[in-house]
Amino acid sequence: MDATASLSLSSAMDHPSSHPAFWSLVQGRRSIRRYRDRPVPRALLEAVLQAATWAPSAHNRQPWRFCVVTDPALKERLSRAMAARWQADLAADGWPPDRIARRVAISHARLTAAPALILLALSMADMDRYPDERRAQAEWTMAVQSTALAGQNLLLAAHHYGLGACWMCAPLFVPQVVAQVLDLPSDWEPQALITLGFPAEERSSERAPLESRVLWREPPPSLDGEPPLPNIGPDPDPP
Numbered sequence: 001m002d003a004t005a006s007l008s009l010s011s012a013m014d015h016p017s018s019h020p021a022f023w024s025l026v027q028g029r030r031s032i033r034r035y036r037d038r039p040v041p042r043a044l045l046e047a048v049l050q051a052a053t054w055a056p057s058a059h060n061r062q063p064w065r066f067c068v069v070t071d072p073a074l075k076e077r078l079s080r081a082m083a084a085r086w087q088a089d090l091a092a093d094g095w096p097p098d099r100i101a102r103r104v105a106i107s108h109a110r111l112t113a114a115p116a117l118i119l120l121a122l123s124m125a126d127m128d129r130y131p132d133e134r135r136a137q138a139e140w141t142m143a144v145q146s147t148a149l150a151g152q153n154l155l156l157a158a159h160h161y162g163l164g165a166c167w168m169c170a171p172l173f174v175p176q177v178v179a180q181v182l183d184l185p186s187d188w189e190p191q192a193l194i195t196l197g198f199p200a201e202e203r204s205s206e207r208a209p210l211e212s213r214v215l216w217r218e219p220p221p222s223l224d225g226e227p228p229l230p231n232i233g234p235d236p237d238p239p
């Protein structure tokens with residue numbers, strides 16, 4: 001790291017306001033669930049998808065896949081198909097019918113009123129294959145993690161371009177239903193739906209204090225008070 005970079009890093013640590021563009025992108029993004037009745041231009045959809053594909057991925061295999069849904073009839077069919085299964089699950093959990101109907105109606109309104117839905121899926125087609133379950137599971141988890149990182153890039157890009165977006169986990173519970181309604185390739189595994197549009201609401205959110213989520217394991221201070229230099233070896237070969 002050169003002197004300028006390390007200087008700006010230490011000012012960033014001093015105060016987020018030293019890097020307002022970065023912090024407004026990261027802290028200003030909110031999950032937006034209500035949208036204006038205005039289509040999202042194709043160029044904007046392509047821009048957020050491009051940003052998604054610049055996420056890091058395991059072995060750079062880019063296991064993410066996206067299906068963009070703007071057709072109102074298809075949004076309607078997708079929402080109804082997912083709701084049918086969800087209703088059955090909630091009924092089996094013992095929910096009263098009127099409560100189920102309310103929840104499903106809210107979800108249906110959100111999905112169908114969003115100008116664009118982006119189905120986020122993963123494919124194992126280009127990932128490594130292992131004969132044993134332990135490593136196969138780890139490889140699959142890497143694909144999930146890579147796909148989630150693409151999703152975060154997409155959410156940040158949407159915010160950057162003045163769009164609102166929200167991650168919805170529903171497809172995880174009904175992956176076959178989603179794959180069938182959207183006619184997805186057989187290797188695509190639905191992970192999430194991202195609703196997208198020009199925002200019609202402002203939201204706020206909170207974060208737990210850093211110290212409640214972080215453990216530090218630092219070297220003990222040396223006798224003269226200077227922390228010892230870290231022992232950094234050469235970069236290992238990428239797997």
Ligand SMILES: Cc1cc2nc3c(=O)[nH]c(=O)nc-3n(C[C@H](O)[C@H](O)[C@H](O)COP(=O)(O)O)c2cc1C
Nearest residue numbers: 029030031032033166167168169170203204205206
């Ligand atoms: C894996 C994941 C699943 C989520 N599922 C849903 C969901 O199904 N419905 C929803 O309204 N929001 C969902 N969210 C959005 C979270 O509720 C939201 O990120 C959280 O409340 C923090 O708010 P913020 O995004 O505005 O910071 C999900 C977020 C993630 C990361």
